[in-house]
Amino acid sequence: MFGLKSHQKELIKLSRKCVPKLTPKLYKGQCGKICVVGGCEEYTGAPYFSAHAASIFGSDLVYLLCEKRAGLPIKGYSPNLMVHPYLGDSYSSTHGFQYDFERVTSLVQRCHVLVVGPGLGRDEQMLQQVLQLVEEAPTLGDDHDRCLILDADGLFLLSSESYTERMQKALKKYGDDRVVITPNCVELKRIMTTLEVDSVEKVSEKLGCITVAKGQIDVIVNSLGERWENDYEGSMKRCGGQGDTLTGIIATMLGFSRAVGDFKLASLEGDDAKPLSWAKMAMLSCFIGSTATKLASKAAYEKVGRQLQTTDMNNMVGEVFEKLYPSQPN
Numbered sequence: 001m002f003g004l005k006s007h008q009k010e011l012i013k014l015s016r017k018c019v020p021k022l023t024p025k026l027y028k029g030q031c032g033k034i035c036v037v038g039g040c041e042e043y044t045g046a047p048y049f050s051a052h053a054a055s056i057f058g059s060d061l062v063y064l065l066c067e068k069r070a071g072l073p074i075k076g077y078s079p080n081l082m083v084h085p086y087l088g089d090s091y092s093s094t095h096g097f098q099y100d101f102e103r104v105t106s107l108v109q110r111c112h113v114l115v116v117g118p119g120l121g122r123d124e125q126m127l128q129q130v131l132q133l134v135e136e137a138p139t140l141g142d143d144h145d146r147c148l149i150l151d152a153d154g155l156f157l158l159s160s161e162s163y164t165e166r167m168q169k170a171l172k173k174y175g176d177d178r179v180v181i182t183p184n185c186v187e188l189k190r191i192m193t194t195l196e197v198d199s200v201e202k203v204s205e206k207l208g209c210i211t212v213a214k215g216q217i218d219v220i221v222n223s224l225g226e227r228w229e230n231d232y233e234g235s236m237k238r239c240g241g242q243g244d245t246l247t248g249i250i251a252t253m254l255g256f257s258r259a260v261g262d263f264k265l266a267s268l269e270g271d272d273a274k275p276l277s278w279a280k281m282a283m284l285s286c287f288i289g290s291t292a293t294k295l296a297s298k299a300a301y302e303k304v305g306r307q308l309q310t311t312d313m314n315n316m317v318g319e320v321f322e323k324l325y326p327s328q329p330n
């Protein structure tokens with residue numbers, strides 16, 4: 001399949017234990033409720049790419065929590081997403097916008113997985129609101145195993161001297177390997193400098209998280225130092241937004257893993273399959289996110305060549321899912 005190596009095929013096979021089986025008994029939301037937190041006046045594409053990829057990789061419900069002025073453009077991209085423009089920046093708050101944290105928390109407490117950062121921007125007020133959300137999310141409602149993915153400006157909160165102490169403390173409130181960070185090579189360097197560590201392993205250990213260090217080879221390391229490398233080739237076109245596709249797919253896979261591991265739905269392997277530990281499911285979720293993103297990039301490049309944009313890649317994400325996990329007959 002797609003020129004994948006045998007160890008990659010083995011991991012894909014194992015990851016079937018993370019994917020819930022579709023049955024007539026399921027109701028909406030059981031196969032993943034995701035909330036993407038990001039989007040400001042300048043960047044509306046990034047959160048859309050993440051939320052859209054999460055949707056078409058198979059999550060049931062995908063919410064998008066963004067700055068007020070980003071709401072309308074993003075709603076215009078897709079009627080499938082539920083766009084909540086409840087965040088405010090310094091511009092909107094001086095132009096009549098009233099920030100209401102309760103509206104934000106009532107949305108977030110319904111969600112199994114959060115993606116924080118794509119297109120958030122660096123406005124001080126937006127960052128403060130999101131930092132408070134990251135701090136409170138693990139204790140909202142009855143769900144104390146909520147997962148968090150940090151990318152882009154969410155990682156800036158981690159590497160910036162002004163916010164890092166509060167962020168590091170906040171991440172400790174999440175369960176082991178319930179937090180995933182997805183830095184590109186520049187973001188990784190900034191994080192290592194701030195944390196005063198010299199390896200991906202030490203970043204993951206210090207934060208109790210999984211780090212997906214992106215590049216030609218994606219390096220995936222969990223809090224115990226287990227390290228997987230994904231050298232599947234993907235495509236060579238480096239348009240902006242591919243990292244957003246990645247966070248969307250990882251979010252769906254973590255949501256699926258929670259459906260099977262935390263909420264005990266049957267997986268594609270059936271009811272009697274021996275369950276996997278959360279640590280293994282979380283690593284597999286990241287590996288599948290990395291593989292599916294690279295596969296979508298490769299498939300889109302083969303179709304459209306150098307004009308490839310993230311929209312082309314996202315258009316392949318549903319097809320990639322079907323190739324990885326062929327559908328049961330209906």
Ligand SMILES: NC(=O)C1=CN([C@@H]2O[C@H](COP(=O)(O)OP(=O)(O)OC[C@H]3O[C@@H](n4cnc5c(N)ncnc54)[C@H](OP(=O)(O)O)[C@@H]3O)[C@@H](O)[C@H]2O)[C@@H](O)CC1
Nearest residue numbers: 043044045046117118119120121152153184185186240241
């Ligand atoms: N369509 C949209 O709405 C999109 C919106 N997006 C959103 O934009 C926001 C800012 O994100 P960001 O990544 O541009 O910011 P930041 O981390 O400051 O990097 C800036 C500089 O770092 C460098 N650099 C980066 N990667 C590198 C690498 N691999 N290897 C080497 N160097 C590398 C490079 O520096 P240069 O080469 O230009 O000197 C680059 O210019 C954020 O909210 C994000 O979500 C994106 O998701 C795209 C799609």
Ligand SMILES: Nc1ncnc2c1ncn2[C@@H]1O[C@H](COP(=O)(O)OP(=O)(O)OP(=O)(O)O)[C@@H](O)[C@H]1O
Nearest residue numbers: 184214215216218234235240241242243244246293
């Ligand atoms: N040199 C490369 N060759 C092949 N794939 C790559 C290469 N660099 C990055 N990728 C892939 O592209 C995806 C996004 O990584 P990238 O480093 O572009 O993130 P990013 O800069 O955060 O993206 P974004 O533009 O969304 O902010 C990852 O899945 C990664 O595997």
